[in-house]
Amino acid sequence: MTPPHRTRLTFHGPLSEARADALVQRLTRHRPTTVLDIGCGTGELMLRVLAAAPEATGTGVDLNADDLARGREAADNRGLASRTRFVEESATGTAHGPADLVLCVGSSQALGDRLPEALQELRRLVADGGRVLLGEGFWQRTPTPAELSRMWPDAAVTDHPDLATLIGLAIDAGFRPEWTETASLDEWEEFESGYLADTEVWLAEHPGHPLAAQTRERVDRHRARWLTYRGVLGLAYLTLVPVADR
Template sequence: MTDALGFYEHLTFNAPLSEARADALVGRLAAAAPSTVLDVGCGWGELLVRVGAACPEVSALGVDTEERHLERARSRAVELAVADRVRFENRPGDQLTEPADVVICIGSSHAFGDTAAEALVGLRKLVRPGGRLVLGEGTWEVRGPVEPELVWDDLVALPSVAGLVDVAVEAGLRPLWIETANEDELFAFESGYLADLEEWLVHHDDAAVRSRADEHRRRWLHGYRNAFGFAYLTLGVPALS
């Protein structure tokens, strides 16, 4: 591997999230008129800066522990002219204590526990009563042929969409909106992830990169493609609880 290789350059979001779904999600959050927004495990913060742009009065904070992601996030905030209201810090999510009106956690709930139930306990503490929690989480529901030897163990342990919603309700949250990534979004995400490697291989004979790309693609297309999914839940925290 070389430093010249791309670093998620072909992905807008570090999740299977289309522009249309992101716009709808941002619109629903903006309609709630939050004053404060927190993105836990924000990556390069694309969704957070869009929320900031849609909510002119909002103060937002994104935290992550990958500095290269945060550098990209800060540049994007400047590009959208929200850098005065949308900040990014290198901090672990489980060290946060100040609650916000809206909390976003997409693909980063593991910072709060090994299970969805444990994660929701930690995340709920960060949402003010009456606020919103946007949870993006992988799911596992077999829909076609799956070669088990090509599937990582942690994927098989993921909940179904229904199971994830049930856990959220049991945690005292209300499911305001339930949606899942469609096949186009999942294919775009996997292709975008692999694009850094494949673009490199067009111009370089690199055995290590080729092996990494081929192994990931094999596991995706022949292993988890017909079972792995991604759910986006917009959850309400009751004002009286």
């Protein structure tokens, strides 16, 4: 028996149902016919877009075979399999664009090690008149050295910009920000709690299991990290419009 994991999560990030519904409504307003999801995971948001845009087809790109399998199953269950592809490959230099709508939520690193280069890739991948939904981390305030030491390994101030700098980088890459919104503390807490909840219950019910010690160490480490960046690290959802080439 292995600990269950992520069964309580709908989205792999701090995204509420209400915000997801609003995003889908906004992103389908211009009637996209092609959707590209970078680092799609299970492709939940892409599938919701396709359900709301019956003329659209979607391609999700990711390296996680298990997530892609779950995405294919979900597409089949919702009657969307004929309009959806889940591709197991790197997004670096992908040839799957340009698309009318590009989703890149928490996965810009799949397009480049540095954010400016990733944004240039997104500009290449979106069709003129289309939209990009970029979900990207930003510092709500500058973390202290002590806080950084308790976050992820080798965490640094340079890992993320502040929100103003993030939007400036998007503009420099050839976009205008149609809509700017940020994940709320409630969304963060729902996501992080949901990420750990199944495993926490398993640990309570199986304290003597051979895997309990290493699982407990992993879960405690993760919780300590997110309680450190709680209120410090934000996630912006930017709806970006590509500037037309003259």
